[in-house]
Amino acid sequence: MSFPTRIGVQLQPQHSPNYGHLRDAVLRCEDLGVDVAFNWDHFYPLYGDPDGAHYECWTMLGAWAEQTSRLEIGALVTCNSYRNPELLADMARTVDNISDGRLILGIGSGWKQKDYDEYGYDFGTVGSRLDDLAAALPRITSRLAKLNPAPVREIPILIGGQGEKKTLRLVAEFAHQWHGFTTTETYPAKAKVLAEHCATVGRDPDTIERSAGVTGKGDDLIADAEALVGLGVSLLTVGVNGPDYDLTDAEALCRWRDAQR
Template structure:
């Protein structure tokens, strides 16, 4: 059942790939705001994830700074920022700056990283899945500490979104630090992972209802997308995200999801 504390929201991940000029992305985030999308995400990679692996691509955080200045209502963030690519204190300062530029609309999405090509091409040590998760666990208290020291402060208590579904480490970090959890789950896999998260919350003495639940929606027909969204909301997911690829950034499915959101809010 939907948490009474979190309204159902619609997000788009405007994937910064295969766009031969930045103007197409500038137009896409403007259109997303105009049609009533709640959150616009990008991602933190250096090369396309699918299609031509050497295709056009743009950097995550520079883009978020531009979105912060360009938009006025929509929340913005990375789904998700890779912990390995930036010193934690620097990432906190970047987040605080973008939050100030946007007047308090940044979501700080973060994960442990996984795309080996990004690491190799840009000179980061790839390590192992376990070492990257340990690095994230060490970074999160540094990030939160630095956010408390910066002058000026963030406009709001920046919500931290943690992406991942690992039961031993990732969901424990979600229970301790996250305001939003994006598990990369669907309606069939979400319940078991949510049960693990709730157990970690119980161990830490945290109310699991304080964590907003986020998931992708099926990117098939509009009917299947809305059916999948209804299933997820019935399980307690309230932030519903769909991926939108370049260069055309077709937002018609997102517009249909926004209409569904508004219709169900009217009862």
Template sequence: MNRPIRIGVQLQPQHAPYSRLRDAVRRCEDIGVDVVFNWDHFFPLYGDPDGAHYECWTMLGAWAEQSTRIEIGALVSCNSYRNPELLADMARTVDNICAGRLILGIGSGWRKRDYDEYGYPFGTAGSRLDDLAAALPRIEARLGKLNPPPSRDVPILIGGGGERKTLRLVAEHADIWHSFSDRDSYPRKAEILTRHCADVGRDPAAIERAAEVTGDDLATMLGNAEGLTGLGITMLTLGVNGPEYDLSRAEALCRWRDRDRAGR
């Protein structure tokens, strides 16, 4: 399956007033970003641990109303924080607001402080993955029952690279797999996913591949982008932090993507 290269930007909702986030979404549309993500945490992941921070899904509703072209979603929403049926209803509502531009990103969760301060049982990595396995069919079933329905079959993005449980869930449920892996670790993960797909009778080519592109300088970042796409990854994501939300690297990636498209 010949997929176009897409550029995703994760606007990290920390250390900034909301006006800066709103402006960054607008600028992402202006420079040609394909997908804008946030994340699903309750406190900053780095910098001042008690700094400014905003909730994920409330923000996605605002982005849905503000934007006109980009796809939006969480990279990723934590399964533990919301009842699966409720999460499906929230996703359908955001999907309807933005006329079919939502990606439902989801993972099993890992940030202990979020769990402790908001009163969720933390469990173990294994129990959280088991909870995600139980939730995904419920989410899919509820999406099929809601009135009005979603504007489209809402794509499910699963984040993670656990070889036994997470990649099995990717094979069973995901439209997009964000591997959180690099050029060295990705091939092994992809091969394991292929085996899981064979076990469940699914074509691995039906799953879009995504990964973060990094680099200490622009040339290194673009070289890593070339390497990742050479491995079959077609969605490249870039984390951008507040308060300034410097999009210069995202703009360079969009120009690189456009040159690639023009050369095909």
């Protein structure tokens, strides 16, 4: 299966004291021709002032579903620990319906201890959080199949992570898309492990869309994008920070994508 080259933007919901900055940014993404707008699922900034301005993930996705009409939306990625799996499935179905079938359900096992401590979740261990994700994914898919009304489409599940024993096995079993947080240097080895897990579960690895972040500026940005595409990555994402949400790199990538068609 061959996936088209697509451009994503992660609008990081931090350091923006006014939600209007994010509202403007997601609309600008749509106007530029960005394919997917992501946020992230944290409660505090990941860099800069650790107690700076920050917004919650899923309520924002509901707003984006109404504010936009074309691009796909999702979290890069939802923390499995923060919501009951059945509730998360219902939230995803609702946002999918609001957006008329444009939601990507990005999910991972979680890692930011401050989020857990401040909001009263059990941090556990890397292994226990991955085990919880493994238990949650079949519950999510089961609940999605029971909801009335149903999702508009089969909601794509994007799993974020690169752990070779557990995470990539879950990608092989459940994911439509994989964001490995990899670089051009680390991607090939991780993709090989994913292919081995796919063989174990009887799945064609080429049915999983590959996603990665793009880095660099100017010519280096385009060179990194071209190298990732050459490795088999088709969803290329840049992160932008508040309050300005500079989309210069996203615009350059959209022009480059369009020139390939």
